[in-house]
Amino acid sequence: MPATYTYTKTIQEPIPSGFGSETTAAEALGSRDLSGKIAIVTGGYSGLGLETARTLAEAGATVIVPARTPDKARAAVAGIPRVELETMDLMDPASIDAFAERFLATGRPLDILVNSAGIMAVPLTRDARGYESHFAVNHLGHFQLTARLWPALKQAGDARVVAVSSRALRLSGVDLADLNYENREYDKWLAYGQSKTANVLFAVELDRIGSAHGVRAFAVHPGTIITELSRHLSDDEMRAAGALDEQGRRTAHDKSRGFKTVEQGAATSVWxxxxxxxxxxxxxxCEDVDIAAMAAPGSDPFGGGVVQWAVDPDIARRLWTVSENMTGVTFE
Structure with a gap:
């Protein structure tokens, strides 16, 4: 029988956890034994998602990795214990439904859902519904996936959902009147920032709804890490970010700009x-393996902390309703 929970909104300030920016994913797990736990990690075959999946699996969890390119995923996860590969495309609602149906048919509870897959700074692209791609993949795809997996999350009785966001949320709030850039000029960074803000607002409202069922939700900023997420950026953009070495290779070589390793970048998600x-x-x-503080108004847009528009419960509820209407799915 699942425990009975009374919802309490966690205060947006550091615990403090005792961890920090150089903590690795394995360290962030603590001494937790995840034997018998079931996890799903989207994007779990590349970059931060792969390291997250690896850490959870090596701690004993069975990790399901849904992938748009199964052959690539199979090579990436080779050698990691207790990993199950599945097919899913976050840009395709039917693919999301089919994956969720296959998982629910196994009758297993879902203890951990890490929504780690995403795209960044891509040219204006729309899905088959006409939705802007950052918003469609980074937010709506994961919204639909979580909704379809809702029975399994509730069945666990003590589940966690992690939405991988980004400090880019400080670039843009959500424009509920024009989420798909139909009436304003498209900007790839503002579109990405809007989707990352949506990730945090999703966690805020999901936690409010899910707490009564033992489902808690978190949003994380992993840090600045060079992964395949940057594949749409030009060499000039990478050089300006300090992410191009003397040989022109894409690598985080300017440590003064706060770059993390993949192991450090996955730490907050695992925590x-x-x-x-x-x-x-x-x-x-959360960021740097702790709950983040609120950012002061007018502070460095690339500094730490979270801005009010990303954790506002009223905006979170409004976005939730819009997301239900756009996807046609609910959590009932």
Whole structure:
């Protein structure tokens, strides 16, 4: 029988956790044994998602990795224990439904869902419904996936959902009147920022709804890491970011700009997914393996902390309703 929960909104301020920006994913897990736990990690065959999947699996969890390119995924996860590969495309609603149906048919509970897949700074592209691609993949795809997996999350009785966001949320709030750039000029960074803000607002409202069922939600900023997420950026853009070395290779070589390794970048996702320090908490934005503080108005847009528009419960509820209407799915 699942435990009975009373919803409490976790205060948006550091615990403090005792961890930091150089903590690795394995360290962030603590001594937690995940034997018998079931996890799904989107994007779990590349970059931060792969390291997240690896860490959870090596701690004993069975990890399902849905992939748009199964052959690539199979090579990436080779050698990692207890990994199951599935097919899914976050840009395709039918593919999301089919994946969720296959998982639910197994009758297993879902203890951990890490929504890590995403796209960044791509040219204006729309899905078959006409939705802008950043918003469609980074937010709506994961919204639909979580909704379809809702029975399994509730069945676990003590589940966690992690939405991988980004400090880019400070570039843009959500424009509920024009989410798909139909009436304003498209900007790839503002579109990305809008989708990352949506990730945090999703976690805020999901936690409010899910707490009564033992489902807690978190949003995370992993840090600045060079992964395939940057594949749409030009060499000039990478050079300006300090991410092009002397040989012209894309690598994080300017440590003064706060670059992290992949192991460090996955740490906050793993901490939110499984560390017992967060027991009874949720609905917060985390960075550097701790709950982030609120950013002061007018502070450095590339600095730490989270802005009010990303954790506003009223905006979160409004976005939730819009997302239900856009996807045609609900959590009932």
């Amino acid at each position: 939110c997914a499984a560390n017992e320090q967060l027991g009874g908490r949720g609905g917060v934005y």
